[in-house]
Each structure stands twice: as structure tokens, then as C-alpha cells.
Amino acid sequence: METEKIMETVNMITNENLDVRTITMSISLLDCIDSDSDTACRKIYNKITTKVRDLVKVGQQIEAEYGIPITNKRVTVTPIAIVAAASHDKDYVKYAKTLDRAAHTIGIDFIGGYSALVQKGFQQGDHTLLNSLPEALAETELVCASVNVGSTRSGINMDAVAQMGEVIVDASKRDVMTNAKMVVFCNAVEDNPFMAGGFQGISEPDVVINVGVSGPGVVKAALEKVKGQSMDVVAETIKKTAFKVTRMGQLVGTLAAQKLHTQFGIVDLSLAPTPAVGDSVAQILEEIGLESVGTHGTTAALALLNDAVKKGGIMACSHVGGLSGAFIPVSEDAGMIDAVTAGHLNIDKLEAMTAVCSVGLDMIAIPGDTPATTISAMIADEAAIGMINNKTTAVRVIPVPGKDVGDIVEFGGLLGHAPVMSVNQASSAEMIQRGGTIPAPIHSFKN
Amino acid sequence: MRAILTTIGQDKVGIIAGVSQYLAEHAINILDVSQTIMEGDFTMMMLVDLPQETDFQSLTAKLNELGTKLGVEINIRNEEIYRAMHQL
Numbered sequence: 001m002e003t004e005k006i007m008e009t010v011n012m013i014t015n016e017n018l019d020v021r022t023i024t025m026s027i028s029l030l031d032c033i034d035s036d037s038d039t040a041c042r043k044i045y046n047k048i049t050t051k052v053r054d055l056v057k058v059g060q061q062i063e064a065e066y067g068i069p070i071t072n073k074r075v076t077v078t079p080i081a082i083v084a085a086a087s088h089d090k091d092y093v094k095y096a097k098t099l100d101r102a103a104h105t106i107g108i109d110f111i112g113g114y115s116a117l118v119q120k121g122f123q124q125g126d127h128t129l130l131n132s133l134p135e136a137l138a139e140t141e142l143v144c145a146s147v148n149v150g151s152t153r154s155g156i157n158m159d160a161v162a163q164m165g166e167v168i169v170d171a172s173k174r175d176v177m178t179n180a181k182m183v184v185f186c187n188a189v190e191d192n193p194f195m196a197g198g199f200q201g202i203s204e205p206d207v208v209i210n211v212g213v214s215g216p217g218v219v220k221a222a223l224e225k226v227k228g229q230s231m232d233v234v235a236e237t238i239k240k241t242a243f244k245v246t247r248m249g250q251l252v253g254t255l256a257a258q259k260l261h262t263q264f265g266i267v268d269l270s271l272a273p274t275p276a277v278g279d280s281v282a283q284i285l286e287e288i289g290l291e292s293v294g295t296h297g298t299t300a301a302l303a304l305l306n307d308a309v310k311k312g313g314i315m316a317c318s319h320v321g322g323l324s325g326a327f328i329p330v331s332e333d334a335g336m337i338d339a340v341t342a343g344h345l346n347i348d349k350l351e352a353m354t355a356v357c358s359v360g361l362d363m364i365a366i367p368g369d370t371p372a373t374t375i376s377a378m379i380a381d382e383a384a385i386g387m388i389n390n391k392t393t394a395v396r397v398i399p400v401p402g403k404d405v406g407d408i409v410e411f412g413g414l415l416g417h418a419p420v421m422s423v424n425q426a427s428s429a430e431m432i433q434r435g436g437t438i439p440a441p442i443h444s445f446k447n
Numbered sequence: 448m449r450a451i452l453t454t455i456g457q458d459k460v461g462i463i464a465g466v467s468q469y470l471a472e473h474a475i476n477i478l479d480v481s482q483t484i485m486e487g488d489f490t491m492m493m494l495v496d497l498p499q500e501t502d503f504q505s506l507t508a509k510l511n512e513l514g515t516k517l518g519v520e521i522n523i524r525n526e527e528i529y530r531a532m533h534q535l
Contacts, residue, residue, distance in 0.1 A: 003481055003483060003485075003490070003492055005529065005532075005533040006451060006453065006492055006529055007453075007485060007490065008533075009528065009529055009532055009533070010453055010455070010522065014520075014522075060504070061503070061504070064503035064504040064507055065503040065524070065525045066524055066525050066527070066528045067507075067522055067523070067524035067528070068524075068528060244532045244533070247531045247532050248528065248531060248532055250531070251527060251528060251531040
């Protein structure tokens with residue numbers, strides 16, 4: 001093999017922060033359902049700690065043998081609102097604690113699936129889960145939660161949207177970190193390896209390995225070499241880079257599945273930033289030619305980036321899935337933080353960006369006194385973008401009690417830090433209080 | 448199993464000797480070797496043959512130690528990762 005190609009890979013890993021962001025083992029808990037919640041929790045703990053026993057060890061072996069960092073090892077499970085429904089418990093905190101205990105035992109970074117899918121309406125288990133969300137997240141460390149409130153096929157459940165605003169405010173008062181572990185989705189996907197929104201869909205196999213790749217630094221470095229050239233060259237460069245990054249993800253996923261004697265599911269073709277210097281999606285957009293992310297042209301540059309990542313990655317792996325695209329979390333991206341601090345990036349622009357990229361309003365700190373109805377309205381807007389555009393959108397906003405616009409909040413680790421951003425002061429309360437459903441759009445009728 | 452060992456750093460006397468001696472002492476066979484100066488850095492690639500049951504975690508730790516002693520960065524990776532990324 002040519003020296004230059006070997007050096008390209010070495011550089012990507014050593015200098016450009018290339019990593020596999022996560023190997024996620026997805027496990028069905030449908031066979032753990034029991035009318036006695038103690039029995040159900042015992043089955044859940046036993047299944048997770050048995051099936052996932054070797055995940056961390058295998059991840060470390062692959063890291064050592066292939067010299068590629070695997071940042072997180074995670075688990076996703078069947079939405080607990082489904083698993084726990086038969087038990088008729090008054091709350092599902094016991095289930096959350098069971099997941100947390102299992103996650104600690106096997107040494108993983110996060111476990112996702114304290115979730116409910118309520119896009120078309122509530123069942124009893126959904127009510128119980130939503131009511132216990134703030135407590136469950138405050139009482140656990142590694143458990144992540146998600147609630148799907150809308151879809152292109154079924155419309156938007158505005159009662160759920162209204163309740164999630166209240167849940168987010170309640171959770172913020174218990175502990176500021178609780179909302180970093182919770183996502184509200186429209187069009188949630190069933191094979192998402194990323195957190196906080198990962199859960200196992202009920203149509204998935206019993207146990208399956210999904211992989212999320214990353215590499216904003218690699219894309220930025222590649223674009224530095226084509227400065228001043230046309231957007232066609234930019235798109236081609238991103239595609240070629242995404243292809244290489246995804247091939248690595250495919251290899252790691254295949255190896256992990258082999259070593260764990262399970263099935264390999266999908267590669268999530270993602271650009272996931274971290275707060276580290278040179279690992280930023282914002283800086284890719286700036287490399288394309290914007291003085292700062294958030295200025296005019298940002299949405300166009302992001303649309304090109306997101307599309308080129310998918311085109312480059314799709315041929316590089318056997319099955320694509322998850323969220324696939326560029327993530328734009330504010331607190332986890334040094335370039336986004338700088339742009340907010342400098343006044344170039346606001347929530348309105350971020351909302352526009354979510355129409356053309358992978359997810360939604362992500363890791364955004366807002367003033368602690370933001371009304372629940374305003375948060376619900378932000379969720380409704382994002383859900384509407386997802387519903388109409390046939391794509392996943394999400395909201396992970398973090399009201400910070402006692403903090404106001406411009407203050408800085410530290411989350412620590414991969415979650416970074418964030419300047420508190422301003423939200424529109426005009427009320428949305430009357431719309432949110434109407435409740436009901438926003439009907440599915442006309443293009444949902446495809447049969 | 449075949450792996451690619453890369454050694455990168457400031458050129459000085461004894462880098463190839465130091466690395467080769469370590470490999471010989473640990474019965475690691477060198478199948479191919481190339482050496483060049485890239486962007487001012489001494490850059491050596493070695494294709495080596497490793498026993499199937501090699502413990503990469505301990506081998507990597509020992510090579511890191513050797514790299515520190517020789518003033519260079521030494522990495523070893525299963526060659527599959529390079530093939531996966533650069534060959535169809």
C-alpha cells in the first residue's frame with residue numbers, strides 16, 4: 001500500500017480527531033415484560049448484563065488492534081413505556097434505576113430507551129412514563145430518555161408537546177443536567193446509536209450492533225486543501241472523505257458484531273462534533289467560506305455538507321440508518337459556542353438549519369425562567385419541520401435556573417459548555433393550551 | 448495476521464536499528480519496509496507479521512515506551528483498517 005494513503009489515515013486519527021463515536025448494542029426487552037415489576041426489572045438487569053457483558057472489552061480490543069478510538073460504548077433498549085405497561089406501577093423510576101444499575105455493572109457510557117412513542121396518542125404506560133420522567137432522570141446517571149411526539153404519518157400530538165414543556169421545566173429544577181439526557185423527537189428512528197435519543201424499535205432484531213461514525217475535523221482538513229475552488233469541488237471533497245470515514249465505521253461494526261456473536265445493523269453516517277478544538281461542524285461551514293456560522297449562507301452550506309456526507313457514506317457501508325447527517329449541538333461544538341458568544345448565531349437561525357441537517361435544536365441553554373409553553377412551542381416548531389419534510393427533528397433545550405442570556409453553563413466532558421441563548425419573549429401559551437393533534441400532512445397518504 | 452507499524456519523528460541515528468531490534472527480540476517478522484522524509488519528519492512504514500493471538504493492548508503500550516525512548520511516535524494497526532479505508 002502507498003505510504004501516502006497510510007499517512008492519510010494516521011493523520012486523520014492522530015491530528016484530525018477521527019473516531020468511531022459509538023458502538024451501540026441494541027437489545028429488545030420485549031421478553032422481559034412481566035405484570036410484576038420486580039420480576040420484570042430482574043429479567044431486564046439479567047438480560048442486559050448477560051448480552052452486553054463483553055461490549056466494553058471488545059470495544060477496547062478493537063481500539064487497540066486497529067488503533068482507532070471508540071469514544072463511547074452504549075446500549076439502547078425497547079421503550080420502557082412499552083416494557084413496563086403490563087406492571088401497572090404508579091411510576092417507572094424503578095425501571096430507570098434498573099437500567100442505570102445494569103449500565104454501571106457492564107461499564108458502558110450511556111443506556112438509552114427510557115422512552116415513549118406518543119405521536120398518535122397515549123396509552124397508560126406512556127402517561128406513567130412521561131409523569132415520571134423528571135424524577136427518573138434526576139435519580140439516575142447514565143439513563144437517557146426520549147419521547148416521540150410527532151411523525152409525518154400521524155401528525156403532531158399537541159397534548160404531548162404541551163406536557164413535554166412542563167416535563168423539561170420540572171426536570172431543570174431538579175438538576176440542570178437532566179435535560180441533557182432527554183430528547184423530544186418528531187419522526188424518531190428505531191436504530192439510532194446516538195444519545196440521548198437512542199432506543200430500540202420493536203421491529204429490530206433481538207440484539208444488534210449499530211455504529212455511529214464521526215469526523216468533522218477530517219472533513220475540515222480535507223476542505224483546507226481546496227480553498228477557493230467551486231462548490232462542486234467542495235461537495236466532491238466531502239463525499240470522498242465521508243466514504244473513507246464510513247468504511248472505517250463499517251469495518252469496526254462488522255468486527256464488533258463478529259466478536260460479540262451478534263448481528264451487525266447499521267452505520268449512522270454522522271458528523272458529530274465534540275468541544276475539542278478541530279472537531280467542529282461549525283468550523284467546516286466556516287471553512288466553506290462563512291466568516292462565522294450563523295451568518296447568511298449557513299443554511300446553504302449546511303445543506304451541501306449534510307447531503308454530501310450521505311452520498312459519500314451510503315456506498316461505503318452495507319446498511320445505513322440512524323440519524324445520518326451533521327449534528328449541530330451548540331454546547332458540544334467549539335465553533336457554535338464562539339458564534340453564539342459573538343452574536344452571530346441565534347435560535348431562529350438554528351431552527352432554519354435543522355430543516356436541512358440531521359436533527360434539531362440540540363444542547364441549547366436557555367434562561368431558567370422560560371415558560372413551559374414557550375418550550376412546548378419550540379418543540380411544536382421543530383416537530384412541524386420534521387413532519388412536513390419527512391425527516392427526524394428533535395429538541396434538547398436546557399433551561400438553566402438562575403441564569404440569564406449571555407451567562408455560561410458548564411456541562412462537562414463531551415457535553416461541553418454553552419452560553420445561555422435568548423428566546424422570543426412573546427407568548428405562545430394560548431396555542432399550546434388548545435391541545436389536540438396537528439393532523440398529518442397531505443403527503444403522508446402514500447398508500 | 449499482518450499489521451502496519453508506522454514510526455514518525457525527527458530523524459536521528461538509530462531509529463531503524465532500535466525498532467528492528469525490538470521486533471527481532473519479540474519474534475515479529477518484517478515483511479516489507481519503506482522509509483522516507485515527509486514534511487521534514489522521518490517516516491517509516493513496516494509491514495509485519497504477528498501471531499494471531501497477539502495482545503495489541505500490551506504490544507501498543509510497549510511500542511509507546513520504545514517510541515518515547517527513541518524520541519519518535521510508533522503506532523501499530525492491523526492492516527485491514529488501511530485496506531478498508533483506501534481500497535474497494
